[in-house]
Amino acid sequence: MSTVYEMVIGLEVHVELKTKTKIFCGCSTAFGAAPNTQCCPVCMGMPGTLPVLNEQVVEYAVKAGLATHCTIARYSKEDRKNYFYPDLPKAYQISQYDLPLCEHGWLDIQTKAGEKRIGITRIHIEEDAGKLIHTASGGTLCDYNRCGVPLIEIVSEPDIRSAEEAVAYVQKLRAIMLYTGVSDCKMQEGSLRCDVNLSVRKRGEKAFGTRTEMKNLNSFQFIQKAITYEYKRQVEALEAGEKIVQETRRFDEKTGKTFSMRRKENANDYRYFPDPDLVPIVLSDTTIARLEGEIPILPDERKAAYLERFGLTAADAEALVSQREIADYFEAAAAHSKGVKNLAHLITSEVFRLLPVGETRIPIAPAHLGRIADLLEEGRINSGTGKRLIQALWEEDQDPEALAEREGLWQQSDEGVLRPLVEQALIENEKSVSDYKNGKRQAIQPLIGQVLKKTAGKGNPVVIRRLLEELLQ
Amino acid sequence: MKLTDMTAYELSQALEKMEISSVEATQAYLEAIEEKDGETAAYLTVTREIALAAAEKVDERRAAGEILHPLAGVPGAIKDNICTKGVKTTCASKMLGNFIPPYDAAVMERLQERQMVMLGKTNMDEFAMGSTTENSFYKVTRNPRDPSRVPGGSSGGSAAAVGANEAAYALGSDTGGSIRQPAAFCGVVGMKPTYGLVSRYGLIAFASSLDQIGPLTRDVRDNAMVLTAIAGHDKRDATSVDRTYGDFAEGIEGGVRGMKIALPQEYFGEGLSPEIRDAILAVAKAYRSLGAEIEEVSMKSLGHALPAYYILSSAEASSNLARFDGVKYGFRAENYESIDDLYKNTRSEGFGPEVKRRIMLGSFALSSGYYDAYYKKALQARTLIVEDMNRVFRSCDMILSPVAPTTAYRIGEKVSDPLSMYLGDVYTVPVNMAGVPALSLPCGEDKEGLPIGMQLIGPAFSERKLYQAGYALEMWRKGEKK
Numbered sequence: 001m002s003t004v005y006e007m008v009i010g011l012e013v014h015v016e017l018k019t020k021t022k023i024f025c026g027c028s029t030a031f032g033a034a035p036n037t038q039c040c041p042v043c044m045g046m047p048g049t050l051p052v053l054n055e056q057v058v059e060y061a062v063k064a065g066l067a068t069h070c071t072i073a074r075y076s077k078e079d080r081k082n083y084f085y086p087d088l089p090k091a092y093q094i095s096q097y098d099l100p101l102c103e104h105g106w107l108d109i110q111t112k113a114g115e116k117r118i119g120i121t122r123i124h125i126e127e128d129a130g131k132l133i134h135t136a137s138g139g140t141l142c143d144y145n146r147c148g149v150p151l152i153e154i155v156s157e158p159d160i161r162s163a164e165e166a167v168a169y170v171q172k173l174r175a176i177m178l179y180t181g182v183s184d185c186k187m188q189e190g191s192l193r194c195d196v197n198l199s200v201r202k203r204g205e206k207a208f209g210t211r212t213e214m215k216n217l218n219s220f221q222f223i224q225k226a227i228t229y230e231y232k233r234q235v236e237a238l239e240a241g242e243k244i245v246q247e248t249r250r251f252d253e254k255t256g257k258t259f260s261m262r263r264k265e266n267a268n269d270y271r272y273f274p275d276p277d278l279v280p281i282v283l284s285d286t287t288i289a290r291l292e293g294e295i296p297i298l299p300d301e302r303k304a305a306y307l308e309r310f311g312l313t314a315a316d317a318e319a320l321v322s323q324r325e326i327a328d329y330f331e332a333a334a335a336h337s338k339g340v341k342n343l344a345h346l347i348t349s350e351v352f353r354l355l356p357v358g359e360t361r362i363p364i365a366p367a368h369l370g371r372i373a374d375l376l377e378e379g380r381i382n383s384g385t386g387k388r389l390i391q392a393l394w395e396e397d398q399d400p401e402a403l404a405e406r407e408g409l410w411q412q413s414d415e416g417v418l419r420p421l422v423e424q425a426l427i428e429n430e431k432s433v434s435d436y437k438n439g440k441r442q443a444i445q446p447l448i449g450q451v452l453k454k455t456a457g458k459g460n461p462v463v464i465r466r467l468l469e470e471l472l473q
Numbered sequence: 474m475k476l477t478d479m480t481a482y483e484l485s486q487a488l489e490k491m492e493i494s495s496v497e498a499t500q501a502y503l504e505a506i507e508e509k510d511g512e513t514a515a516y517l518t519v520t521r522e523i524a525l526a527a528a529e530k531v532d533e534r535r536a537a538g539e540i541l542h543p544l545a546g547v548p549g550a551i552k553d554n555i556c557t558k559g560v561k562t563t564c565a566s567k568m569l570g571n572f573i574p575p576y577d578a579a580v581m582e583r584l585q586e587r588q589m590v591m592l593g594k595t596n597m598d599e600f601a602m603g604s605t606t607e608n609s610f611y612k613v614t615r616n617p618r619d620p621s622r623v624p625g626g627s628s629g630g631s632a633a634a635v636g637a638n639e640a641a642y643a644l645g646s647d648t649g650g651s652i653r654q655p656a657a658f659c660g661v662v663g664m665k666p667t668y669g670l671v672s673r674y675g676l677i678a679f680a681s682s683l684d685q686i687g688p689l690t691r692d693v694r695d696n697a698m699v700l701t702a703i704a705g706h707d708k709r710d711a712t713s714v715d716r717t718y719g720d721f722a723e724g725i726e727g728g729v730r731g732m733k734i735a736l737p738q739e740y741f742g743e744g745l746s747p748e749i750r751d752a753i754l755a756v757a758k759a760y761r762s763l764g765a766e767i768e769e770v771s772m773k774s775l776g777h778a779l780p781a782y783y784i785l786s787s788a789e790a791s792s793n794l795a796r797f798d799g800v801k802y803g804f805r806a807e808n809y810e811s812i813d814d815l816y817k818n819t820r821s822e823g824f825g826p827e828v829k830r831r832i833m834l835g836s837f838a839l840s841s842g843y844y845d846a847y848y849k850k851a852l853q854a855r856t857l858i859v860e861d862m863n864r865v866f867r868s869c870d871m872i873l874s875p876v877a878p879t880t881a882y883r884i885g886e887k888v889s890d891p892l893s894m895y896l897g898d899v900y901t902v903p904v905n906m907a908g909v910p911a912l913s914l915p916c917g918e919d920k921e922g923l924p925i926g927m928q929l930i931g932p933a934f935s936e937r938k939l940y941q942a943g944y945a946l947e948m949w950r951k952g953e954k955k
């Protein structure tokens with residue numbers, strides 16, 4: 001990163017709400033249906049049809065706002081955003097212009113530099129447009145299944161100053177949305193989309209530079225790459241005396257570069273006006289209180305609790321709260337366990353390793369995992385055995401203590417038993433011994449490994465190391 | 474009496490008593506259309522087979538002893554901006570020349586439930602924009618009372634069909650006077666109901682906050698009968714009011730004794746034809762003689778109504794008509810190189826000049842930099858009109874006024890002067906702006922024998938009272954004629 005120029009980033013994240021039906025009609029919102037099988041005259045904008053607001057959409061949006069500390073508008077309305085494009089059947093999108101449902105929120109992110117608060121300007125509801133599929137022969141096919149799927153648009157303040165912060169923000173936002181249950185946030189399916197607005201300015205300057213927009217970055221990796229490239233491009237341009245053009249740029253995944261989109265998107269005057277087919281949205285304090293009550297304890301609150309109550313590391317705590325089901329599982333296991341730090345570590349290392357991508361269901365009863373953590377804590381098993389037990393329980397869940405007993409997996413700490421094995425290992429591994437004696441202290445590792453082998457993995461590594469060090473002198 | 478001379482109510486009674494069959498009545502109307510519509514040109518589409526099939530069914534069910542709805546088997550016509558499933562719905566535009574809706578409008582569903590017989594779809598000004606029906610892409614409808622004159626607009630086809638006895642009743646739509654003014658020009662009865670009384674689902678939108686569907690009929694009782702059939706809450710229209718209404722003809726013979734009727738002085742100023750002014754004042758006198766109190770009131774906001782209306786309605790229309798882009802249905806230009814070309818060419822070729830005029834006007838009023846000066850100001854003017862109406866209705870039951878400043882113009886007279894045509898809406902638009910109901914009915918003729926209409930405006934949901942007062946005037950006029 002240049003020391004002269006800092007990057008200034010604001011993010012617009014579109015989240016598809018997982019209501020059963022669309023925002024203004026009764027069509028299904030299910031992903032993956034054959035083209036144009038989930039649409040009706042209303043979402044197709046056919047002549048004479050009218051929108052009717054799906055109340056659940058408002059409730060979900062309010063929950064998203066409450067979960068990000070926003071002020072909820074008691075009175076808001078929907079406005080028409082007018083423009084022509086083939087994926088927009090009515091030639092206007094029903095959105096919210098000047099009276100959004102939620103405003104003035106924030107969320108906290110964790111990066112290497114520590115904790116930082118990112119402001120959220122607003123959250124509003126709107127309808128999604130259809131999908132355009134460009135064919136090899138040069139034509140374009142329109143699939144209107146997605147038309148009318150409910151979206152919330154979450155706009156951040158331009159508080160973000162690095163690609164790392166941007167990714168952390170989207171990850172935290174995604175976690176919060178998953179916790180509230182308003183969306184399944186699957187970036188690869190498009191139920192969470194990220195637009196990045198990026199400008200640069202000399203450090204210390206207050207005024208904003210000209211920004212460019214990169215739309216629909218659908219993975220954390222792409223967000224990071226696009227930001228890195230665009231920052232560099234803008235800095236180089238400014239240093240060469242060029243001006244930054246305000247425009248939308250397309251991120252090319254293959255080359256990692258951004259390209260100007262030829263379509264004059266910024267020439268649009270959307271001619272916003274209140275939609276006369278819809279009535280204003282009026283929310284009572286009672287409704288908002290009820291919705292507040294339906295929100296589970298959110299990631300940051302849980303994380304704070306884990307740090308305080310259990311003394312977990314920030315990294316482990318952050319990893320546990322990233323998904324609600326994992327946090328719920330951890331808390332259930334912790335209720336049955338004394339070795340909570342071990343437990344946290346077992347989950348973030350071994351359990352995460354075994355969990356398939358996208359899956360959050362752990363096939364081991366929380367109490368059982370809690371017991372393994374305790375056995376470790378008590379020194380009755382070593383970490384290698386712990387791993388073995390977890391793997392065994394993953395295949396077939398059972399009482400780990402009983403299994404350890406049956407298989408004879410208890411940690412062997414008896415010096416009387418270990419000493420002869422250590423002596424044997426020293427005889428069998430002359431190279432490691434001489435390496436160690438010649439100053440290569442790491443050579444003790446393979447020796448520990450050899451002794452462990454002789455104990456079928458049950459030896460107490462601490463005792464083994466002590467004995468080795470003693471005998472190697 | 475010829476079958477086609479009967480009012481819808483009389484026909485309904487005769488059908489119920491099985492004095493005539495619905496098929497007979499329908500055939501009589503179809504013959505009348507064949508005979509006269511070459512000149513009147515009220516219809517764009519005549520649905521002969523559908524009409525006869527429906528009529529047959531009604532006769533069958535009646536013969537089987539079923540008690541049917543009063544409108545069952547009574548042949549009516551539908552304005553061509555109301556979606557009829559399986560039947561072309563063109564809005565009198567090239568843009569929708571081939572559009573066959575796969576759904577019925579809510580009002581059509583209600584009428585089908587009541588076994589209506591649909592004779593066909595009637596001509597109108599393109600997309601309901603106009604006051605003469607000359608803006609139709611397809612044909613010019615002629616006033617049945619004088620074929621050299623316009624029937625009014627935009628529901629000119631519906632008004633002419635009823636006036637020419639080519640339908641027992643018709644449905645029209647009214648955004649700034651489009652039911653009431655053609656009713657006045659053709660000498661029939663037209664009602665624009667309270668906004669939200671009749672579902673707009675399936676009405677191809679012109680201006681969403683102003684449009685309403687209403688009946689055009691031979692007399693007031695017929696009008697109440699048809700309104701009763703089409704009124705009611707519809708979940709598919711968020712602006713539809715959740716109320717039940719019962720029979721609008723209930724108490725229709727109650728008279729006007731004790732009613733207070735207001736005459737707004739701003740409505741009787743410059744521009745109003747002296748014959749029309751005299752006719753309205755004569756109505757006031759008649760009402761007085763029937764026991765009503767007449768009060769002169771001042772409604773200063775009325776002067777703002779017309780310009781505010783043209784801004785609001787054009788703004789909403791510019792957005793509502795944006796969906797006609799040649800992509801999914803309707804007309805598509807033959808020649809285009811890019812998507813922008815497709816839009817430009819389709820809309821240039823598909824829309825007529827008046828529609829284009831209003832889309833441009835509306836887009837301008839909403840554009841950045843002008844929104845506050847025009848659109849927002851117009852919304853504020855609208856609030857003043859609502860308040861003015863509410864104020865008058867606190868002390869008066871209804872307002873009496875002219876419908877239009879003149880009687881029917883000659884065909885071609887206003888075509889090159891759209892602004893002067895807009896000025897003709899001056900008495901009708903405040904009603905749509907306030908969302909209140911208004912009834913237009915004949916109250917006399919000018920020296921050339923052209924019908925003069927009067928307007929009764931009431932507070933929201935006062936349709937029954939308006940019908941009552943209208944009926945009283947009708948009876949009084951019948952008495953005077955003897």
